[in-house]
Amino acid sequence: MTTTVTTPHIRTALPGPKAKALIDRDASVVSPSYTRCYPLVIERGFGAMVEDVDGNIFLDCAAGIAVNATGHAHPEVVSAITEQAQRFLHMSGTDFYYEPQVRLAEDLAAVAPIEGGVRSFFGNSGTEAIEACIKLARYATKRDNIIAFLGGFHGRTLGALSLTASKAIQRRGFGPMMAGVYHAPYPDCYRCPVGLSADNCAAECLDYLEEQIFIHLVSPDEVAAIVIEPIQGEGGYIVPPDQFIQRLREITKANGILLVADEVQSGMGRTGKMFAIEHTGVRPDMTAIAKGIASGLPLGVAAARKDLMAWPPGAHASTFGGNPVSCAAAIVTLRLLKERLIANAREVGARLMAGLKALQDKHPLVGDVRGRGLMIGVELVRDRKTKERASNEREAVVAAAFERGLLLLGAGKNSIRFSPPLVLTADQADTAVRIFDEALTEVERSGGSALAAR
């Protein structure tokens, strides 16, 4: 594949022979807990395009689960990684000092949506960022309890998993969970938990928090933090009304509770602002950051109000966290986001959104199209009135898109997420809509028989 290729091209049956051979090897040695939704075996990538081991070319609207913010192998990111790798690969930022970690913390302090000064703790992943937020919230408030939201995903280590309430399989067999975690309903306006519509909503679902959880389960003065995804990611790309986040902030302030924004998926420019919570005007006390921050290298950050991050040496640390090569990648990623890519997410995101919304007129399967910037979810339903979830159809559409060269991922029970690299061009957005249209047509035409065949 040359760097000028911008459209998909499928030349073998999928998976092709080389892909199949690797998948067979994987099956006997790699953990079966991974959820592979289609047989993609990547050989290389550039920008928003990916080539598999058999020479098939795909348009990537999954970006390694919203990670490749600057696209695959962005030359400036690759050269920053190479330069840093040639100097030193590791020195453990918990024991010694190096410039890339300090510089990144400075750059993050300048963009984090948090009021006042900001300090950063560095880990390797989203789940570690959340663990750090949980521990710091307990430490700083001297309170034990945490409130999270149904449908939320915060990671899979045991503290973060206790907040995660996305799919039961993710928790099944791993209990008991961390004590002191309560879950409140998340405002899914398409399926409003209290039967309202987005226009007449005054965030009534928060009444449940104040009138049920705080009254019957846990006193607010014993709650350390409320952890929320400003846009629910794994849960289905669900965008809450601004007033929900705003009222939540009032509740936290009134009760001395910390507000933690989990921006692991929604952050780093994806929504057309650096962080999704900025769309609401709310400033949290802490922000968990990972995925897109280092364009694909492992890095997780818990960014917090400076006065809160006052734990003593030894209280929390990580051998690999803030690895210098990951920090070097993140510094360039942040610069590229600010220079052009956040604006691109806004502009191309608006085009992609318009294209996908237009498909609603044509395809009864499309129940809802929602999102911000290049974080767009399409919810599939069997019947627009009953909103019966089209879960099998969702799997079939994702598979049909793959067969045509478009990489997508599911989210929630019956939604499809579009989370492409933020370098996606207007033409590529149009290509994604065209292929998605074809995939929907195939699944709608073939109905049950195509689904059964898969």
Ligand SMILES: Cc1ncc(COP(=O)(O)O)c(C=O)c1O
């Ligand atoms: C919102 C959110 N928080 C946390 C995580 C966990 O991140 P990681 O898989 O890097 O541990 C994810 C991963 O999908 C996520 O979407």
